[in-house]
Amino acid sequence: MLTNLTIALDMMGGDYGPRSSIPAAVNAVNANANLSLILCGNEQVISKELESLDSLSHPRLIIRHCTEVVTNSCEPSSAVRAKKDSSMRVALDLVKSGEAQACVSAGNTGALLFMAHYVLKMLPGVKRPALISAVPTERKNPVYLLDLGANVHCDAQTLYQFGIMGSVVAGQALGCDNPKVSLLNIGSEAIKGHEDIKQAAELMQQCKYINYTGYSEGSDIFTGKSDVIVCEGFVGNVALKTCEGIAKLIMFKLTKALRKHFFYKCLAFLLRPVIKKLYKRVNPDQYNGASLVGLRGIVVKSHGNASAKAFHAAIDEAAKEVERQLPEKIAAIFEQTHSTKK
The missing domain is CATH 3.40.718.10 (Isopropylmalate Dehydrogenase)
Incomplete structure (x- = not known):
């Protein structure tokens, strides 16, 4: 088991935003002593929700302020071009930089797929990502x-x-x-x-x-x-x-x-x-959390109408995938298939 696990969360996505993602985040870190979460979104809104749960000063809940939100009506291409400081984009950027090992979002599915592909890129040999x-x-x-x-x-x-x-x-x-x-x-x-x-x-x-x-x-x-x-x-x-x-x-x-x-x-x-x-x-x-596989990083898509319990399940799924090193294992198989064809 990893002793230092960090996951970036898009706190503003989904139908309920912080109302479900904040309780889920608090429950997740309380259940896993090795887990740290970077909460990407409006700092004022996140702080208020954390304070209501007596978790504002939790050492493993780190707020990363974002000024923008990718709404459900936002076009995927527009989200990539115009929403560079959105909670979704920042969470993905944290995975790309290595500051986080995975990203979880309940936001706009099309935008997340498009943005994850743009930010993280595909594994060598993989044509398309899959949920x-x-x-x-x-x-x-x-x-x-x-x-x-x-x-x-x-x-x-x-x-x-x-x-x-x-x-x-x-x-x-x-x-x-x-x-x-x-x-x-x-x-x-x-x-x-x-x-x-x-x-x-x-x-x-x-x-x-x-x-x-x-x-x-x-x-x-x-x-x-x-x-x-x-x-x-x-x-x-x-x-x-x-x-x-x-x-x-x-x-x-x-x-x-x-x-x-x-x-x-x-x-x-x-x-x-x-x-x-x-x-x-x-x-x-309990099955909430579809994984976007084929990318150079771990991205888990939660249902847009996910409850706190369901969003917690998505965080757990992301943690398991980090433990299993899924991108590395998929890349290794594709490298072997490519070598076989030569």
Whole structure:
């Protein structure tokens, strides 16, 4: 475990800004004695929130004043050109300079992707960055789904590279040397799907760094048959948000049913430990934090409407990725694949 871990936080991004990011930051440093956080944003606003939590003088919470904010309506290219002192940009600059080892933001997704690509640059050999996140399954381990929206359309080579990066992420997270990788498709048969999907399948089959197991359908996401599922960003984003919506619907319907009659209320009291366990298992908050992989630095994107608990989960994810040295491990695999082709 690293004894000196520093993460830069975009405190002003997201729907709630400091109202969720400040409590999350305080809880994170209190839970991890090796963690320091650089809080990027409006110093007056941040100080006020910290003071309300009796944490204004916390030695491992460092405020970095920023005069600008990247709003949800801000165009990505405009954010890069005109928002150089924004909380998002400053957090990324701190990663580039080495003052921080990772960045977490709940801000404008398009702006974060564009800005992270501009500031940190791609790892050698990587065509496009990808957003990857864990999704709960029937089994003990989650499945890692990518891309979740960084690239709406992907060619075969890009999907193939996502397979490599997803394999590294899942392998490190699950402690598995040979994680199972599949491609999300409209059917499991080899003839199904468009040409880029078919070509990506051929590339993955030929790659010794990918344990390719074939196509997965949408219904396979939750089964745990695969450790990694690769898809285009448009498809992945829709799939992820559908998963989150299903989880919330299940808990809403269950809670409503158990409150309907006195007998059900008694039953709910008896089943309380089971219901809590189920809620913890499917609650999207614990999986908050999609990682932007393929860059020369660690960037974690939190949901824009993340609660304090969810933003804390994103900070924890960033800390784990620093420990696992994900960019270095991905770069090493791509260097080996490049050497093999020579």
